[in-house]
Amino acid sequence: MLLVRGVQNLPKDWRGCALTIGNFDGLHLGHRALIERTRLRAQELGLPLTVMCFEPTPxxxxxxxxxxxxxxxxxxxxxxxxxxxxxxVVVQRFGKPFCTLSGLAFIDHIIHQHLRARAVIVGDDFNFGAARSGDMGLLRARGAECGFTTESVPSVVVDGERCSSTAIREALAIPDLSRAARMLGRPYRLLGHVRHGLKLGRELGMPTANLYLLRPPALRLGIYAVEAQLRGxxxxxxxxxxxxxxxxxxxxHVLLETHLFEPPGDIYGARIEVEFRHFLRPELRFDSLDALKVQMQRDKLDAMALLR
Structure with missing residues (x-):
């Protein structure tokens, strides 16, 4: 997979594509339906399947x-x-002057000039351009003039509920991990590389693999029974x-600290994927490190019982 930071850096050989655009936070079942439809169009046209997303989000x-x-x-x-x-994947930095592009300028300069899209597939709630001024009507009309087709993919419904990033965030805030997993099509997870921390877990008898998070996650802060996958x-x-x-x-600062029941050896720098299986309790403040140590051992036993 080719990762490109900004449309201006897309190699000329990769211009011309079947394109889908969005934030794609969580890549839930609705997003996957969108990508699958784009993949089919890419195969029909003999072009690469290209996704554009934004950092930070609008x-x-x-x-x-x-x-x-x-x-x-x-x-x-x-x-x-x-x-x-x-x-x-084109990760487009969202900021000035990008965010000031009108809907028409977004089509002309980004979709047509830089990406040379031949087909654009988006969700049924897609808006774009400054003040969200661009809509499907503009995209279809201008697309016909620029030589690309446009279509929207309907929302996916899971258990009578529209699958959306908003609904998943609501589930994670409770947290209702089962509801979130149904819309995601898999258990909720976070992924990153193990970093050095304060080594306090080791001093308290429970060494942890630490993931530093650039932005706060949607998941409720607390203690969880998890399953982790180490690359390799x-x-x-x-x-x-x-x-x-x-x-x-x-x-x-929000941190994910994971204690694995079996010692994995030296995994600093390794990629780890942590799946959240059960919520144990909310995060609490303790009066002493001794009280924290006692609770950590209780949490470990509770997690072991749930993960049998």
């Missing part, structure tokens, strides 16, 4: 203090794109994970 750019938490980090999103058969390892590792800011230590 809501994060315009309203950073009130933007919703991320369902997936960028690394997880890219892994999902690759697994879905996407050939080119054939089997999953069971464990217990703490997603939070570590209030007992007076810290504020």
């Amino acid at each position: 809501r994060e750019y315009f309203r950073p203090q009130s933007a919703p938490g991320r369902i997936s980090n960028l690394r997880s999103k890219l892994a999902d794109f690759e697994a879905a058969g996407v050939e080119v 390892e054939p089997r999953p590792w069971k464990g217990v994970a703490a997603l939070g800011v570590r209030p007992t230590l007076g810290l504020t």
Whole structure:
């Protein structure tokens, strides 16, 4: 899969594509239907399947203090794109002057001039351009003039509910992991590389694999029974994970700390994928490290019982 940072950096040999556009937060079943339809059009045209997404998302750019938490980090999103058969991912930086493009300018300069799209497939709620001024009517009309076809894919309904990133965020905030997993088509997960931390878990008898999160996730902070997959390892590792800011230590940055029940050896720098299976309890502040240590052992036993 070719990853391109900004349409201006797309190699000329990769221009001309079947294109889909969106934030694709979580890559849920609705997104997968969109990508599958784009894949079929790409095969018909003999062109690469290309996805355009945005960093940061428009809501994060315009309203950073009130933007919703991320369902997936960028690394997880890219892994999902690759697994879905996407050939080119254009990660477009969302900011000035990009965000000031009108709907018509977005079509002319981005879709037509830079990407040379021959087919554009989007969701049925797709809007684009400054102030979301572009809609399907404009896209179809201008697309016919520029030489590309346009179609929208209807929403996917799961258990009577429209599958959307908003609905998944609502489920994760509770957290209702089963509801989120049904719309995602898989258990909720976070993916990243194991980093060095404060080594406090080791001092408390429960060493952890740490993932630093650039942006707060949509999942409720707390303690979870998890299964983790290490790149290159054939089997999953069971464990217990703490997603939070570590209030007992007076810290504020969200971190995912995962304790694996079986020692995995030295995994610093390794890619780890953590699937959240059961919610155990919310994050709490303890009066002492001794009290925290006792609770950590209880959490471990609870997670082991749930993951049998």
